[in-house]
Amino acid sequence: MARNFEFCQSNVLLPLGLVLTCLMTGPAPAGDLKFTTTEESRAEYDRVVKPFLAKHCVGCHSGKKIEGELDLAALEPDMKATTSGARWAMLVEKLTNGEMPPKDKPRPEAESLAAVTRWAYAEAKRANKHFARRAAYANGNQVPHELLFDPKNIPPFDGDARVRRLSPEIYAGFLKDHAKRGGTNQPFSVDGKTTFKDMGAPKIDEPVTATLFQNAVVIVENQTDFKIEEGKVKGNLPREFSALFDPKSPPTEAQFETAIAHQFNTILKRPPTDSEKQRFLGLMKKNIADAGPVIGIRYTLAAVLMLPEAVFRSEVGSGQPDEKGRVRLAPREIAFALAYALTDRRPDAELLTAAATGKLDNDVGVADQIRRMLDDPKIEKPRSLRFFREYFGYDRATDVFKEDKPSDAANSHAGHDPRALVEDTDRLVHFILDQDRDVLRELLTTNKSFVAYKSAAETKKKRADELAKFEAEKAKNPEKFKSKTFKPPGRSIYESYGLADFPDEQPTELPADQRAGILTQPAWLVAHSTTFDNHVIHRGKWIRERLLGGVVPDIPITVDAQLPTAPEQTLRERMTVTQQEYCWKCHQLMNDVGYPFEQYDHFGRFRTAETVVDLEATAKNVDKKGKPLGSVTRDAVLNTTGLIALVSDKSLHGPIESPVAYMKKLAASQYVEQVFIRHAFRYWMGRNESPGDAASLQAAHRAYQESDGSMKALLTALLTSESFLYRVPK
Ligand code: HEC
Ligand code: HEC
Incomplete structure (x- = not known):
């Protein structure tokens, strides 16, 4: 599965020698344009790129004037040349971010801009260069709108495979399901409220790992809470676990295996693979030898919660690339991605079954599941609000x-x-x-x-009661209430x-x-x-x-x-x-x-007016001795x-x-509607849009319009789009 990925260097060593690995994504846009030889690439360069640069760039980046140390005359169109790959990557980034040409210069046409980026991606692929998109699009709006919503010019999809950490909300959902008794802590800090929190893949550092591990132990202690009474295991624990603590007969290897499988199914919603079975069985024996049976068993079961899969969400894809060079997410990845897009919980049984029975292999099946979840009032969907x-x-x-x-x-x-x-x-x-x-x-x-709306009825009633009381007392003692008026709460x-x-x-x-x-x-x-x-x-x-x-x-x-x-x-x-x-x-x-x-x-x-201080009137507002009596206000236009x-x-x-x-x-503007779609895209994809998402964005906008502005239709379109369901391996 990690075919396209490098393991990051900062693996965290856990107690018990378990290693939590964090997977890094490898960004690599690609296109449907393909070059097999330098000549092919060069011909396309001469046709689209050279005139584009001549028109928009060389004035500042060639000859007498060389801005930003970028000399286009010296930039090799063959990206196999050692430094030109990185130069081109930066150039494409500046172009697609709309940063070059500078803001005060005429904007290049979207079509020729797309042709240039398409050439660059294809040439990078031919030259086997890695096009790293730096901190991709810190601000999503920087991608020019025209590049995304022109139906005549749709750049190829280039979505990167990725692995993300769970959001704090999803982790909280996990704790709700597995640590009902509490004693756990939120390991992921909840950032400020203004940003789309789900973005990015923050690193898992040591304090976070420590908290995750403590939580894992608390959860397993809950899962395996037992007492021995009259030589028997008593407690509200599953049979698969109680068998391990029987004081009369030490557990067999088969019982260990059953317990490990049960833990995998409970926590990861899948059975262990054969090699995982072997690894965890070995760990179980080692831990029991090191720490005795109870602690040894618990730590081994807790280790399942420390697998990367329990903390990260993976959207890598599987199988062979299709004719567009895309691979579809694995069915299980789709099930998790859908569940996390709409809820804070892991996929329910129906969704997992759909994944296991091939129902998520096509967009109709995926749309069915989205509809089911959207229409089921029993499924909590806090993510829309x-x-x-x-x-x-x-x-x-x-x-x-x-x-x-x-x-x-x-x-x-x-x-x-x-x-x-x-x-x-x-x-x-x-x-x-x-x-x-x-x-x-x-x-x-x-x-x-x-x-x-929560308190209106109650407050109204309270007020009626108070008013009645006020009137009654006034009737009893009219003198005292002469100057008093009722102030409703x-x-x-x-x-x-x-x-x-x-x-x-x-x-x-x-x-x-x-x-x-x-x-x-x-x-x-x-x-x-x-x-x-x-x-x-x-x-x-x-x-x-x-x-x-x-x-x-x-x-x-x-x-x-x-x-x-x-x-x-x-x-x-x-x-x-x-x-x-x-x-x-x-x-x-x-x-x-x-x-x-x-x-x-x-x-x-x-x-209808703004209240400001009236300086003149305030100056005159003094007592007999000339002491100021405070500011006087007036209504300004x-x-x-x-x-x-x-x-x-x-x-x-x-x-x-x-x-x-x-x-x-x-509200009447199509353009504003598209800007809204872009923001919805960012939230539900958990990343900023890029030119390669044009097809997905346009389809989402169409679905929204054709459904007379249905959010459900918009969501269904986003979550069945290629941006959501596909990745392009590098
Ligand atoms: C009006 C002058 C002007 C034009 C036209 C212009 N640039 Fe620039 N460019 C600059 C200046 C000034 C800098 C350095 C400051 C900066 O990075 O903003 C720069 C920097 C760059 C850099 C970063 C170089 C580095 O090493 O940091 C790239 C890449 C670039 N330009 C590409 C382009 C491309 C591609 C075009 C044509 C689409 C273009 N520029 C058109 C003035 C220009
Ligand atoms: C490069 C862009 C930029 C320039 C130049 C700039 N501002 Fe701003 N200014 C901003 C932005 C963005 C904000 C909003 C910041 C935020 O989100 O809190 C802001 C906010 C402010 C605020 C409100 C601060 C607050 O939070 O209450 C004041 C006042 C202000 N600017 C005054 C000025 C003055 C005076 C100048 C010129 C001397 C100036 N700004 C120049 C971008 C700029």
């Missing part, structure tokens, strides 16, 4: 600290409850997924909303949504001229705000990257990223500092697409206009009047 949380980032509302200062009306919102806001948006996402129609458009435009939440009360039905409809979709939900607005203000820049960055498919360069470390403190100015006025030429080259990508959300305050409340520009789909360009019109415009 997790995608939408990661994509929208609204769940970070709970991380944004808000001060509660009743004296400062503009900045306080007594009883602000970010948890409830996030739950409401979660519920809205589920609601839209349940309808499964026009999913992205609904997410971006619906004015339906849940409003404290829980007001703040419905006010965040612009309502006057808790709705009687959930979901309810919010004012349609005020709200459109997730980006106008208080949870998203709060998540993209600070303690005291909106965060135009974060909102704009989100839209630029997640809907407009753009790339915003990282903030330079030399920049003092501060807006002036000027409480008399609106946020938009304070943002003027970012219009200096140096700042604007980045901030033009974010500010203008973020401004429309000034329509809401930083608690997510719709507003609100400017919610924005501008869409610098998008490769120019039909989107133009001014924005209001957030609702803005959302409707974006």
Whole structure:
């Protein structure tokens, strides 16, 4: 199976001399173009590559001007030449990342760009050179959109075989199944919430290995928990294990084998191979000799949990390459990949049976299993909601600290409850997924909303009770209650949504001229705000990257990223500092697409004016002795206009009047839909897209459109795509 792989050097030595090996992937794109001789390759080079370089590159990389120490005149098109392979690899990377030619130069046509990369892959293959894609596409958006969605020009698929570590969530699912009594720890740190966590293959280092091993021992102790009573093994352990601890008769070799096989089936969902049987039998004997029967047996059973297969997921493929040079994942790999794409658990019995009976050998069979899992309400599928949380980032509302200062009306919102806001948006996402129609458009435009749906009924009842009590006491003692009014609890939440009360039905409809979709939900607005203000820049960055498919360069470390403190100015006025030429080259990508959300305050409340400090009135606000009495505020005119520009789909360009019109415009765009598909692809493939995924992406988009925007159809298309099911061996 490890045909194409090298074992990494940092193998970790475990107690008992077991070695946990980590497999490394070997990236190697390939194409359907094939050269057997230098001449063939040279002819294609002369036909497509030479003119391309002459047109776009030699001006800066040849003759008098040699930028970046890359002299194209000296670059051998024969990649067998020692250094040219690496040079070409870098060149192709710069090209496919859209980094060269420099951003301010005319973009090469997608078609000729693809022809160049196709030649380079084929020549690399002929010359037997390894095309290493460095830290492939740190930012997925860097692959030009046109390279992925042009149906007339589909580059060959080049997906690499890979082995990934389990995600923290999947490992947690494993612990839920096998360590119900607890005592285990999560070995994989859960990173920040904003990135697509499933990506990459973080190394397994020594502290992680130690935790994995401790967990393995705890799990096996649970599995083999027994007492001896009246000379008999007592406990809730399987027969295969209890036989090993019988004080009267020492276990036979056959019993050891049965126990080892049982452990393989329980943990890895497969029987051991003959050579594994031999290895584990040998280990069992050695461990018992070293540590006595009980510990020896337990450590051997625990060793099954330390096999790479228990910690890594493998997507390598098996069999002979097809006519396109692709190999399909092994049925068992497909079963695990599907289970992990939709759930946090290992494949269920039905999926394993499908794998074992050839049902996953074709896409129809795979689609059947996907449908079955999607349609079965008993199968927990937390990964869809997790995608939408990661994509929208609204769940970070709970991380944004808000001060509660009743004296400062503009900045306080007594009883602000970010948890409830996030739950409401979660519920809205589920609601839209349940309808499964026009999913992205609904997410971006619906004015339906849940409003404290978990506590509304209860709070309403509590309020009625309190009001009754208030009235009763008032009736008893009218004098005392003369100046008192009833303050109902829980007001703040419905006010965040612009309502006057808790709705009687959930979901309810919010004012349609005020709200459109997730980006106008208080949870998203709060998540993209600070303690005291909106965060135009974060909102704009989100839209630029997640809907407009753009790339915003990282903030330079030399920049003092501060807006002036000027409480008399609106946020938009304070943002003027970012219009200096140096700042604007980045901030033009974010500010203008973020401004429309000034329509809401930083608690997510719709507003028609922004409250700022009135300096003059504050100066006059003094007592008789001239002591200041505090700041006085005034309503400043609100400017919610924005501008869409610098998008490769120019039909989107133009001014924005209001957030609702803005959302409707974006939701109607095919281009925006494709950007969304790209993000979904990344999440479910666990990697960034590359030009070779064009066919998969386009098929996914078609499936989404033809199903009237069904997320289930999109998922089925992604999980039956060649990007998911195939690999190209190097
Ligand atoms: C307007 C001038 C200009 C044009 C046109 C241009 N480049 Fe560059 N290129 C540069 C500069 C400047 C650098 C060095 C700085 C950098 O890496 O960004 C560079 C660096 C590179 C590097 C990295 C070299 C190294 O060793 O780090 C590669 C590869 C490259 N260019 C390829 C291309 C290709 C291919 C084209 C045509 C599609 C192209 N360039 C067009 C200016 C240009
Ligand atoms: C190379 C691109 C780039 C340049 C140049 C740049 N910025 Fe930014 N700036 C960013 C990005 C990206 C962010 C968002 C960072 C984040 O995600 O938190 C940002 C954020 C900010 C923020 C908000 C910080 C916060 O988190 O509250 C301020 C203020 C800011 N920039 C001001 C400036 C000013 C002033 C300049 C010019 C002197 C400038 N920036 C130049 C990219 C840039």
